[in-house]
Amino acid sequence: MTTHSTHFDSPVGRLLALAANDAIIALHILGGKHPPAPAEPWLDSPQLPVFLQLRQELTEYFAGQRRRFEIRLAPVGSDFQQAAWLALTRIPYGQTRSYGQQAAAIGRPAAVRAVAAAN
Template sequence: MRRRLHDTPVGRLTLVADDTGLVAILWPDDDPRRVPLPSLVDAPDAPLLSDTARQLDAYFGGTLRRFTLPLAPRGTPFQQAVWRALATIPYGETRSYGDIARQIGRPAAVRAVGAANGRNPISVVIPCHRVIGAGGALTGFAGGLAAKRHLLALEGPARLL
């Protein structure tokens, strides 16, 4: 797997890809157990990593609302279902963990949805930051609550501003 470090307004992110797609976007202080990966090779000029960096820059610059990257997140079938549901949350909107649980047909699995959300390996692109507590509270986020606030403020969800 290849990696590239990329500076953003929320910190230096580690972009990771394999031959099939983007595998991970890791936070500066990410716990390596959150998204276990094999050893990585520095490849700052890899085309997919360069495209990811370009799209992230456009997103943080306010000119990109939808990423168009091949994704290859690794996880259990349940995690994959949660991550697919996260990917459907429109830019500028939020959902609760209960909303996601209902969307995947597992309304009682709110806590499991929260755990899968926390294991989302492709932060920002798969927008786990758009998931909030049922009462509108900001809840845990792998990049930290300051980064989550930044991302939500950038997108401007009406319920949070």
């Protein structure tokens, strides 16, 4: 599987997006303690259609013009991470959840730190 990458600025900071097979597999806010590192070289592909769509949808979202994303997602992670990420997609627009609430929503109320790490 070829992994494509691009970087761009957003209101929440500089983002790194990764894609494979026309789907977003990861989106990171850069500048944290543990920046993502490739297991294999990433192919810099800023004009890849999925990245153009991602930029457009995020621009609309941050401008208050989009409430639902249509971009195809295929995040790569453990079953636990997949459950945590799926729970994020079920939070209604304009609402927030604590890590504890998210952990409870996936049936793992004691896994607050693991949910935080997954996010």
